[in-house]
Amino acid sequence: MAKVAITVNGAEPVNVFPPFILGSSAVASGDDLIIFFCPGGAPAMVKGVIEKMEGKGLPNLLELYEGVRNLGGKIYVCELALDAKDLKKEDFRDGIEIIGATTFINEIKDATITFSF
Amino acid sequence: MATKTLDTLGLKCPQPILKVATLVPQMNPGDILEVLADCESFPKDIKAWAEKTGKTLLFCNTDADGKHTAQIQF
Numbered sequence: 001m002a003k004v005a006i007t008v009n010g011a012e013p014v015n016v017f018p019p020f021i022l023g024s025s026a027v028a029s030g031d032d033l034i035i036f037f038c039p040g041g042a043p044a045m046v047k048g049v050i051e052k053m054e055g056k057g058l059p060n061l062l063e064l065y066e067g068v069r070n071l072g073g074k075i076y077v078c079e080l081a082l083d084a085k086d087l088k089k090e091d092f093r094d095g096i097e098i099i100g101a102t103t104f105i106n107e108i109k110d111a112t113i114t115f116s117f
Numbered sequence: 118m119a120t121k122t123l124d125t126l127g128l129k130c131p132q133p134i135l136k137v138a139t140l141v142p143q144m145n146p147g148d149i150l151e152v153l154a155d156c157e158s159f160p161k162d163i164k165a166w167a168e169k170t171g172k173t174l175l176f177c178n179t180d181a182d183g184k185h186t187a188q189i190q191f
Contacts, residue, residue: 001169025131025162028138029169059129067135 003032005111008041013053013061015117016044020064022115027071034074034111036104041117042081046091069095076104118147125154126184133159134166137189141170144191149175154185163187 004026006019019035026033037045044050050061068075076099077092089098108114123140125133133154144150152163160177167174167189177187 021131024135028131028134029166057129059132063132064135067132067139071135071138 001030001032002026002112003108003110004034004113004115005108006033006035006115006117007038008035008044008117009038010040010117011042011044011049013055013058015041016050016053017055017058017061018117019115020061020068021059023073024064024067024071026113027068027073031113033068033072034076034104034107035068036099037075037077037081039078039081039084042077042085042087042092045075045077045093045096046087047093074107078104118149119145120149120151122151123153125152125156125159128154128156130156130158130162132156134162137163137166141191146191148191150189150191152185152187152189154187155183157183159185159187163189 006023008015008019023033023035050065053061076097079098079100123136125136163177164174173190175188175190177185179185
């Protein structure tokens, strides 16, 4: 199975749908998945945000998010987002982990598929 | 052996496959899952999923209205 690493550096639907569409497909097929939200993407992982995101003809984003979580996908937010976006740890959705770049790079050292959005 | 039906009509890619994947823990070897879907990419996606996860796709038929019916044996 593959190990998929995705970085997200924008908080608009155009940035947020692709990682969860591709990521949920990956975990559904048994791949390991790590999604890392850089500061630019971090606001999308604040509680209540993806519930409001929708797009014509697109799947339900919250269901994809929950699918990723339930099937073992890891979702991280870069710790730099806290100061950069004036956010606190408790602002983020349950299950989101705040990590540093070095930890992320170490975790994806054997990733076989990578994307950036 | 049990047969279970999953109705994903109206759901967009990749939600049908995600729903199949979330049912995996409930299925025993030999059980059959019948999936109804109408998203365009479903026939290719379910074939790819079955190949990758080592399940047997018994068939995937499409009727005149574009509704797909697939059976997967676990």
